[in-house]
Amino acid sequence: xxxxxxxxxxxxxxxxxxxxxxxxxxxxxxxxxxxxxxxxxxxxxxxxxxxxxxxxxxxxxxxxxxxxxxxxxxxxxxxxxxxxxxxxxxxxxxxxxxxxxxxxxxxxxxxxx
Amino acid sequence: xxxxxxxxxxxxxxxxxxxxxxxxxxxxxxxxxxxxxxxxxxxxxxxxxxxxxxxxxxxxxxxxxxxxxxxxxxxxxxxxxxxxxxxxxxxxxxxxxxxxxxxxxxxxxxxxxxxxxxxxxxxxxxxxxxxxxxxxxxxxxxxxxxxxxxxxxxxxxxxxxxxxxxxxxxxxxxxxxxxxxxxxxxxxxxxxxxxxxxxxxxxxxxxxxxxxxxxxxxxxxxxxxxxxxxxxxxxxxxxxxxxxxxxxxxxxxxxxxxxxxxxxxxxxxxxxxxxxxxxxxxxxxxxxxxxxxxxxxxxxxxxxxxxxxxxxxxxxxxxxxxxxxxxxxxxxxxxxxxxxxxxxxxxxxxxxxxxxxxxxxxxxxxxxxxxxxxxxxxxxxxxxxxxxxxxxxxxxxxxxxxxxxxxxxxxxxxxxxxxxxxxxxxxxxxxxxxxxxxxxxxxxxxxxxxxxxxxxxxxxxxxxxxxxxxxxxxxxxxxxxxxxxxxxxxxxxxxxxxxxxxxxxxxxxxxxxxxxxxxxxxxxxxxxxxxxxxxxxxxxxxxxxxxxxxxxxxxxxxxxxxxxxxxxxxxxxxxxxxxxxxxxxxxxxxxxxxxxxxxxxxxxxxxxxxxxxxxxxxxxxxxxxxxxxxxxxxxxxxxxxxxxxxxxxxxxxxxxxxxxxxxxxxxxxxxxxxxxxxxxxxxxxxxxxxxxxxxxxxxxxxxxxxxxxxxxxxxxxxxxxxxxxxxxxxxxxxxxxxxxxxxxxxxxxxxxxxxxxxxxxxxxxxxxxxxxxxxxxxxxxxxxx
Numbered sequence: 001x002x003x004x005x006x007x008x009x010x011x012x013x014x015x016x017x018x019x020x021x022x023x024x025x026x027x028x029x030x031x032x033x034x035x036x037x038x039x040x041x042x043x044x045x046x047x048x049x050x051x052x053x054x055x056x057x058x059x060x061x062x063x064x065x066x067x068x069x070x071x072x073x074x075x076x077x078x079x080x081x082x083x084x085x086x087x088x089x090x091x092x093x094x095x096x097x098x099x100x101x102x103x104x105x106x107x108x109x110x111x112x113x
Numbered sequence: 114x115x116x117x118x119x120x121x122x123x124x125x126x127x128x129x130x131x132x133x134x135x136x137x138x139x140x141x142x143x144x145x146x147x148x149x150x151x152x153x154x155x156x157x158x159x160x161x162x163x164x165x166x167x168x169x170x171x172x173x174x175x176x177x178x179x180x181x182x183x184x185x186x187x188x189x190x191x192x193x194x195x196x197x198x199x200x201x202x203x204x205x206x207x208x209x210x211x212x213x214x215x216x217x218x219x220x221x222x223x224x225x226x227x228x229x230x231x232x233x234x235x236x237x238x239x240x241x242x243x244x245x246x247x248x249x250x251x252x253x254x255x256x257x258x259x260x261x262x263x264x265x266x267x268x269x270x271x272x273x274x275x276x277x278x279x280x281x282x283x284x285x286x287x288x289x290x291x292x293x294x295x296x297x298x299x300x301x302x303x304x305x306x307x308x309x310x311x312x313x314x315x316x317x318x319x320x321x322x323x324x325x326x327x328x329x330x331x332x333x334x335x336x337x338x339x340x341x342x343x344x345x346x347x348x349x350x351x352x353x354x355x356x357x358x359x360x361x362x363x364x365x366x367x368x369x370x371x372x373x374x375x376x377x378x379x380x381x382x383x384x385x386x387x388x389x390x391x392x393x394x395x396x397x398x399x400x401x402x403x404x405x406x407x408x409x410x411x412x413x414x415x416x417x418x419x420x421x422x423x424x425x426x427x428x429x430x431x432x433x434x435x436x437x438x439x440x441x442x443x444x445x446x447x448x449x450x451x452x453x454x455x456x457x458x459x460x461x462x463x464x465x466x467x468x469x470x471x472x473x474x475x476x477x478x479x480x481x482x483x484x485x486x487x488x489x490x491x492x493x494x495x496x497x498x499x500x501x502x503x504x505x506x507x508x509x510x511x512x513x514x515x516x517x518x519x520x521x522x523x524x525x526x527x528x529x530x531x532x533x534x535x536x537x538x539x540x541x542x543x544x545x546x547x548x549x550x551x552x553x554x555x556x557x558x559x560x561x562x563x564x565x566x567x568x569x570x571x572x573x574x575x576x577x578x579x580x581x582x583x584x585x586x587x588x589x590x591x592x593x594x595x596x597x598x599x600x601x602x603x604x605x606x607x608x609x610x611x612x613x614x615x616x617x618x619x620x621x622x623x624x625x626x627x628x629x630x631x632x633x634x635x636x637x638x639x640x641x642x643x644x645x646x647x648x649x650x651x652x653x654x655x656x657x658x659x660x661x662x663x664x665x666x667x668x669x670x671x672x673x674x675x676x677x678x679x680x681x682x683x684x685x686x687x688x689x690x691x692x693x694x695x696x697x698x699x700x701x702x703x704x705x706x707x708x709x710x711x712x713x714x715x716x717x718x719x720x721x722x723x724x725x726x727x728x729x730x731x732x733x734x735x736x737x738x739x740x741x742x743x744x745x746x747x748x749x750x751x752x753x754x755x756x757x758x759x760x761x762x763x764x765x766x767x768x769x770x771x772x773x774x775x776x777x778x779x780x781x782x783x784x785x786x787x788x789x790x791x792x793x794x795x796x797x798x799x800x801x802x803x804x805x806x807x808x809x810x811x812x813x814x815x816x817x818x819x820x821x822x823x824x825x826x827x828x829x830x831x832x833x834x835x836x837x838x839x840x841x842x843x844x845x846x847x848x849x850x851x852x853x854x855x856x857x858x859x860x861x862x863x864x865x866x867x868x869x870x871x872x873x874x875x876x877x878x879x880x881x882x883x884x885x886x887x888x889x890x891x892x893x894x895x896x897x898x
Contacts, residue, residue, distance in 0.1 A: 011620060035668070
């Protein structure tokens with residue numbers, strides 16, 4: 001079986017997460033620039049007198065297709081590396097993937113990873 | 114087909130594959146570019162002439178009467194490259210059995226393996242084609258007799274050219290539409306990673322288009338006889354020949370994998386040497402195309418070629434819808450001339466005459482160092498016109514004048530930046546960044562520093578080492594030569610050194626970490642510089658290309674700027690109040706009206722009264738003097754106002770007359786107003802599509818910066834009597850002006866007034882009162898635009 005791990009993290013953590021995943025043998029991922037909000041509902045915070053509200057917060061989204069045996073490991077690595085302990089660190093979730101095909105060769109399933 | 118071919122086979126003296134061997138032999142002789150094309154064209158001409166003789170004989174005809182073989186398109190121009198098609202037209206005058214002649218001619222060419230585009234037509238049909246397919250029409254404009262009936266060929270060729278030229282509006286309109294479609298589809302030669310040397314903007318097809326334009330619009334003709342344009346054409350032809358030879362194919366796209374081989378074939382080391390040559394040629398051609406279209410537009414728009422000269426700006430006049438120099442203008446005397454005529458063109462949308470460009474090229478001198486204030490302002494003026502100024506900077510660089518102002522410029526000229534982020538070569542990126550900065554000039558307190566920083570921020574890319582480090586050193590030198598004050602030079606150096614700081618930090622650091630914000634605040638130092646840097650970052654990113662800027666990135670950078678601003682706002686540094694000099698104070702002690710003129714500076718001392726500034730500024734404007742900068746102070750009932758005037762070729766103003774004018778205007782203000790309104794009306798030009806866009810005026814109040822007065826900052830388009838109008842509006846609202854600083858930046862004025870209520874001598878704080886002041890100022894400005 002193959003899983004899709006999706007993570008939404010803070011942009012400045014991208015390099016660190018990428019390096020950690022590469023170190024663990026994850027060779028490919030898709031990265032996109034996204035905006036959104038979670039439990040904090042955008043944010044409104046006071047910073048040295050200047051109050052401001054941002055309805056959508058810039059984040060980076062990672063999509064990583066991995067073999068099912070690696071799902072926990074990959075989620076752990078992302079969770080640990082992307083953590084700052086503050087609000088807005090992001091989310092990680094995994095979903096089942098029915099089929100995967102490598103375009104060039106036509107290989108499918110785990111062979112296509 | 115083989116049977117037909119052998120039927121038609123004639124004794125050409127060489128087999129039909131022979132022409133390819135001839136071509137390969139020419140390539141073997143390592144002929145390059147145009148020399149190859151001409152030799153190959155000649156060989157093909159000979160071959161086709163023999164084929165035609167044979168074909169006529171085969172059809173039972175003895176001579177070539179009423180039949181002509183004509184070369185069209187690139188072959189017509191003798192620019193056959195190794196992979197080029199042969200574009201051929203067989204013209205006949207209703208000859209029967211012309212089909213047999215044609216077959217006997219075409220089959221051997223097909224058999225040779227060379228691609229061919231062919232047609233058989235009567236002269237009348239041919240001339241009709243001009244009104245049909247544009248590509249065919251353009252090909253016919255390059256038509257040339259290869260073999261056969263000379264009279265018939267002349268009749269056909271002249272007829273097509275006449276048909277094209279007879280309806281210039283239609284011909285040029287169709288041509289322009291096709292060109293802009295091609296440009297959109299193929300991008301710009303100079304700026305692409307894998308450009309098409311024929312079809313991209315600035316490629317060979319644009320040179321053909323210029324020839325076609327010149328046939329329909331005689332005004333383009335003189336513009337084409339430019340040695341540098343021919344050099345660009347030779348360069349592109351050489352690259353195309355080398356590309357076809359390298360790939361063995363007809364594609365004109367310079368793919369990454371072929372670039373090194375093409376470079377070596379041209380005797381260059383590698384792609385790094387090839388690409389600047391491609392970019393230089395492409396920009397030369399693209400610039401020529403733009404200039405030619407500008408001339409065509411002016412030519413189509415107006416029949417008014419009367420030769421009448423109308424003065425326009427200092428030393429600059431309009432003649433026949435083009436900008437030129439006034440007869441007595443000494444181009445070599447005033448280093449700002451080139452910048453000033455370019456700014457005049459940006460402001461008005463009127464193109465600069467070719468002969469004026471030629472004069473600038475041969476006569477314009479580098480400015481003395483440090484630059485005079487008027488030269489520096491002329492540069493800022495031009496930069497301030499934004500996107501309209503970009504083609505004018507290109508023009509100044511193409512005639513070699515820009516490098517006389519900034520001698521480091523050649524190091525970044527046409528320097529490619531081959532990465533996915535950058536859309537432009539370094540020099541063009543700098544023009545574009547400055548244009549983007551101009552759009553943001555109202556968001557900073559020192560638009561001049563923003564413009565110059567944007568214009569120079571990547572100059573270090575032409576030099577070894579890290580480009581920000583090299584840039585800091587270079588900008589320190591350049592800004593000092595430009596005559597900026599030491600403190601301003603220091604700001605420019607920091608801006609260039611920090612120009613990646615905000616973008617890099619926003620993307621790679623934790624913005625909620627106070628240490629990040631402290632680091633950035635420490636490097637930037639003040640809110641003014643933060644504003645400048647934020648505007649520079651945005652301008653730079655947008656000018657880089659779509660990949661370098663997005664709402665996503667801008668949100669991150671905005672957040673960083675907001676946080677840094679929060680930290681820095683605790684550290685507002687009070688501004689030192691301006692004061693009179695000793696000399697001014699002793700003049701003021703005389704207690705009466707005095708006017709002292711010296712060069713381009715005039716000092717006026719007068720008993721202070723409401724509306725004094727409006728009157729003084731109005732007298733200067735009515736006298737045809739343009740105020741570049743002004744400062745005014747009031748102390749002990751006497752006002753001292755100093756005006757820096759725009760330079761004039763007509764020598765110093767008549768100071769005594771001005772003083773008399775001023776005295777009478779102070780006695781009778783309404784008469785002055787009438788004179789001013791007249792002058793404003795007569796100096797107005799009809800608006801043109803290419804002229805700089807004028808933004809609406811803006812009035813900003815600041816009651817926090819100083820305890821002494823309310824600061825009123827007015828940003829407005831420049832015009833006759835603007836300063837005077839604002840002064841009048843303030844006086845009408847009962848405001849006394851304690852200090853004034855007026856600056857002209859491009860087509861914008863930035864006028865700052867420190868005002869107090871005339872009755873109470875307090876700041877003006879009530880919102881209704883401020884609203885009234887704003888409305889009064891805007892209403893005054895409205896009458897000037």
